[in-house]
Amino acid sequence: MIEALSYKFMQHALLAAIIGGAGCGVIGVWVILLRIPFIGVAMSHAAFAGAIVGLLTGVSPLLLGLLACIGAAALVGPAADRTDSDPNLSLGIIFSILVGIAFLGMGLMKGPKSEALSLLWGSILTLGASDIWLLTIATCVAIGFSVLFYHELRAIIFSRLIAKSTGIPEKALFYALLFICGITITLNLNTIGGLLIFSLIVNPPSAAFQITYSLGRMLVYSVLFAVASCLIGLIVSYLFNAPTGAVIVLVSGVILLVSVAFSPKRRRRKAA
Amino acid sequence: MSKHSRARSTNRHGHPIVELEQVRLAVNGIPVIRSVTLSMNEGEFVLVLGPNGAGKTTLLKLINGLLLPSGGEVRVFGEGLTSATAKQIRRRIAYLPQDITVDTRIPITVREVVSIGRLAHKPLMARFTDRDRGIADEAMDLVGIAELATRPFGHLSAGQKQKVSLARALSQQAEIMLLDEPLSNLDPRAQRDVCDTIDCIHGETGKTILLVTHLLETVPRSADRAMIMRQGTFAGKVDIAKIYDDRFRRSLYSGLAETGSLTGPQGTKP
Numbered sequence: 001m002i003e004a005l006s007y008k009f010m011q012h013a014l015l016a017a018i019i020g021g022a023g024c025g026v027i028g029v030w031v032i033l034l035r036i037p038f039i040g041v042a043m044s045h046a047a048f049a050g051a052i053v054g055l056l057t058g059v060s061p062l063l064l065g066l067l068a069c070i071g072a073a074a075l076v077g078p079a080a081d082r083t084d085s086d087p088n089l090s091l092g093i094i095f096s097i098l099v100g101i102a103f104l105g106m107g108l109m110k111g112p113k114s115e116a117l118s119l120l121w122g123s124i125l126t127l128g129a130s131d132i133w134l135l136t137i138a139t140c141v142a143i144g145f146s147v148l149f150y151h152e153l154r155a156i157i158f159s160r161l162i163a164k165s166t167g168i169p170e171k172a173l174f175y176a177l178l179f180i181c182g183i184t185i186t187l188n189l190n191t192i193g194g195l196l197i198f199s200l201i202v203n204p205p206s207a208a209f210q211i212t213y214s215l216g217r218m219l220v221y222s223v224l225f226a227v228a229s230c231l232i233g234l235i236v237s238y239l240f241n242a243p244t245g246a247v248i249v250l251v252s253g254v255i256l257l258v259s260v261a262f263s264p265k266r267r268r269r270k271a272a
Numbered sequence: 273m274s275k276h277s278r279a280r281s282t283n284r285h286g287h288p289i290v291e292l293e294q295v296r297l298a299v300n301g302i303p304v305i306r307s308v309t310l311s312m313n314e315g316e317f318v319l320v321l322g323p324n325g326a327g328k329t330t331l332l333k334l335i336n337g338l339l340l341p342s343g344g345e346v347r348v349f350g351e352g353l354t355s356a357t358a359k360q361i362r363r364r365i366a367y368l369p370q371d372i373t374v375d376t377r378i379p380i381t382v383r384e385v386v387s388i389g390r391l392a393h394k395p396l397m398a399r400f401t402d403r404d405r406g407i408a409d410e411a412m413d414l415v416g417i418a419e420l421a422t423r424p425f426g427h428l429s430a431g432q433k434q435k436v437s438l439a440r441a442l443s444q445q446a447e448i449m450l451l452d453e454p455l456s457n458l459d460p461r462a463q464r465d466v467c468d469t470i471d472c473i474h475g476e477t478g479k480t481i482l483l484v485t486h487l488l489e490t491v492p493r494s495a496d497r498a499m500i501m502r503q504g505t506f507a508g509k510v511d512i513a514k515i516y517d518d519r520f521r522r523s524l525y526s527g528l529a530e531t532g533s534l535t536g537p538q539g540t541k542p
Contacts, residue, residue, distance in 0.1 A: 033378065155388045158380055158425075159369070165336055166392045166444065167363035185530045213424040215379045265377045 004238060012127045013244075016135055017230030020191045021200070023139035023184045025226030026146050028205035029219050030177055033157040038091045038148055039076050040181060041198050045074030045098040047186040048194025050107035051119050061119065062134075065189060069182030072098070077178050102194070122193030122245035124234065138187040140181055146219065149173060154215055192230075192245040200226060203252035210256075212261035225255050286314030288350075289448060289480050290335055291350065295344035295535055297330060297504075304330050306504040307344070312482065314447070315376040317474050318486040322501035328484035329370060331501070332450040335482070336365040341365060349447070363392040366441030368434075368514030370452040376426030386412055394452065411442035415469050431462030435469055449473075451483040455490060463490040470494075475518050488521045 004010045031040045050068025054061035076091055106116045118126065146153065155163040156170050163170040181201075186199050208221035233248030240247075260266060290312040295306040305327050312318055322328050333339040334346055336359025346353040347359050366389065389411070412418045415435045420428065425436065434454055442448050454470065455463045465526040471494040474481055484501075485491065491498075498510040514520040 035375075055314065151387075151391060151394075151398075151400070152396060154380065154384060155391055157378065158374060158385060158388060161338075161369050162367070162388065162440075163391075165338060165362055165365075165367040165369070166388060167359055168391055169396070207381070213310050213377075213381070213426075215384075218379050 009125050009127075010220055012129070012132055013124045014231070015132050015235055016124055016127050016191050017234045018048075018229075019132065019135045019139050020188045020229050021204075021227035021230035022189060023135065023142045024144045024197070024200045025204045025217060025223035026139075027181050027184045028176075028201040028226070029208070029215075029222050030146070030153060030157070030204075031181060031201055032205040032209060033215075034174070034177075037198075039073075039178065039201055040185070040201055042076050042091050042095045042098065043069050043178070043182050044070045044185045044194060044198040045095055045102065046120060047100045047182065047189055049102040051104070051186075051189055051194070052102045052116055055115055055119070055232050056105045056109055061115075062186065065186040066183065067188050068098075068177060069179050073175065073178035073182050077175055078254075092204060093270075119189050121243055122189070122191055122196065124191050124244045127190060131187075135191070138184050142184050145176065152175070159213075191203045192248055196245045196249045199249040200229065201251055203249070203256045207252075207256040207259035208264060210259040213265075225252065228259075229255060288312065289314040289316075289348070290482070291345075291347040292334070293345045293347070295334060295341045295346055297334060297339060298342045304410065304504055305334065305341070308505055310499075310506070312480060314480055315478045317481040317492070318483070319491060319495045319498035319510075319515075320482065320501050321486070321488065321491075321498055321514075322507075323486055323494075326486075326501045327504040328486075328501055329452050330504075332367065332452050332484060336367050336450055336531065337362050338367075358421075363444075365448045365450060366444045366446035367450045368437045368441055368452055368454055370456060374425065374433075376395070377435045378424075378426055380425050381421070382417060382425055382428070383408060383412070385425050385436050386421075386439045386443050387408050389440045389442070389446075390443045392446070406541050408439075408443045411439040414442060415439045415472065429462070431458050431465055432459065434462075434466050438466075438469055438473060442477070445482050448482070453480065453485055453487075454483065455485055460490065463487070465479050467492045488515075491515060 004015070031037055041230055047065040047069040051061035051065035054064035072094070106113060109116055117193070152163070152168050152173055155166065155168055156173060160170050160174070185197055185201070192200055204225035205218065206220040207225050208218045210219060212218050229252035231247050233251045234244055236242070237247040239246040276397060288311050290310065292308050295305060296303065308331065317351070320328055320331065330339065330444055335348060337353050340353070340355060340358070349364065351357055351361065351474040353361060366410045386408045387400060387404065390400060390408060409418065412421055416439050417432065417435050417439060420432060420436070425433065430437065438454070445488060456465055458466060467490050470483070470492045472482070472493070473479065474494045483492065484493070497512050498515055499506050500508045500510060
């Protein structure tokens with residue numbers, strides 16, 4: 001394993017695991033606390049479908065993935081704003097259409113589908129320097145946004161109505177968050193894959209949520225769990241020659257199960 | 273005399289601070305508010321009593337600009353409420369919505385909830401200063417929850433949560449407080465406790481307060497006047513001196529039972 005670290009591809013993979021994991025860990029906290037995981041799922045599949053269409057048409061998969069993700073945010077974001085209906089039905093319809101588009105695109109591709117499959121499963125071992133830079137930018141934007149608007153976002157997760165009545169531009173911040181979520185998801189497609197990326201956004205913050213009552217600590221733990229999932233997953237998959245994205249997600253799932261088992265909140269619920 | 277009491281003595285019976293002139297609101301063509309006219313002076317404490325669905329919550333949302341009227345005029349602080357002015361006006365109004373649903377496991381402490389009120393006075397991305405922290409601490413002191421400051425919000429009882437909401441409203445240092453059913457879902461003892469806290473806030477700060485409720489058993493004692501609302505309009509006013517009389521309240525209840533409203537022989541036109 002130590003020898004493997006001398007290879008450029010492995011260095012890139014480690015950097016991607018740390019940087020991408022950190023970005024997913026931060027964004028995931030807001031997705032969990034705003035209770036919008038289904039919106040995130042729809043957006044991650046929009047990015048995936050957009051990238052597949054990009055491969056099919058010869059347009060940059062990254063660009064089309066990003067545009068599709070932003071489009072999905074604009075489309076499904078208002079669903080979360082509506083209080084008079086359950087958004088899950090409309091989200092379910094959008095989700096199924098996006099998966100249909102993605103798999104239709106894959107079916108129409110001629111020749112080897114390795115690029116499309118790498119978007120599906122991720123290909124962290126093939127990332128180049130430019131991919132790492134893009135990941136770095138996305139993660140910096142996610143962390144910067146969370147730090148700069150920390151108090152406002154905390155008010156929004158407490159109650160969007162109270163945030164609005166206090167004069168906080170809650171709608172603008174909510175949509176900015178969806179937009180940043182979209183960027184983070186799209187740029188992590190190559191790392192972990194379109195089918196699995198959202199697990200990395202949901203599992204680490206859910207694990208962090210179980211073990212702390214402090215938002216600041218939840219952000220830190222979420223990042224640590226996401227980075228640990230990526231690093232452990234990368235190493236295990238390298239040692240056992242297993243698909244990296246899948247192992248990363250499984251590791252994040254194990255961390256979540258352990259945190260649930262030792263959760264003081266769970267003990268409190270039982271006692272109540 | 274505390275500084276809040278001093279503030280009250282100068283504000284009491286001041287100039288009109290909230291004015292609604294024949295305000296109407298229809299949602300999807302259905303009238304929710306029908307020609308409501310109301311004037312509140314600075315420092316005044318008004319109760320609006322009415323059954324569920326009377327339009328009380330909508331009335332509050334019209335005053336703080338969360339909703340804009342279909343007709344008539346809303347003036348707050350002497351300024352007409354429009355989509356352009358609503359945001360600035362809203363910062364000067366503390367609003368306690370009814371029944372906010374907060375996940376009991378949400379990672380936020382009592383002090384952090386109270387501090388949300390300070391954001392009304394801060395530009396985006398600003399940090400809290402010692403002054404902000406001091407104001408939040410003072411608000412918690414006033415409502416008697418200082419010892420809960422570091423507790424997770426989700427661990428509190430319903431009555432304690434309502435007091436935290438009142439402290440949040442106080443830390444906003446708003447001139448007007450709009451309280452939407454602050455006593456619902458509380459047991460009788462907690463209702464009395466929250467009522468006493470509201471009386472204490474009004475007595476100490478002299479803030480203009482509009483409280484809407486469908487409960488009559490327990491109402492704050494420091495209110496200046498009470499109105500009855502039903503079917504989207506004011507149906508009468510109640511003699512505030514009588515509202516604390518059990519027999520009178522029972523007669524209001526029987527009026528409600530018989531007519532589906534709180535009007536009856538006791539109600540008079542405002």
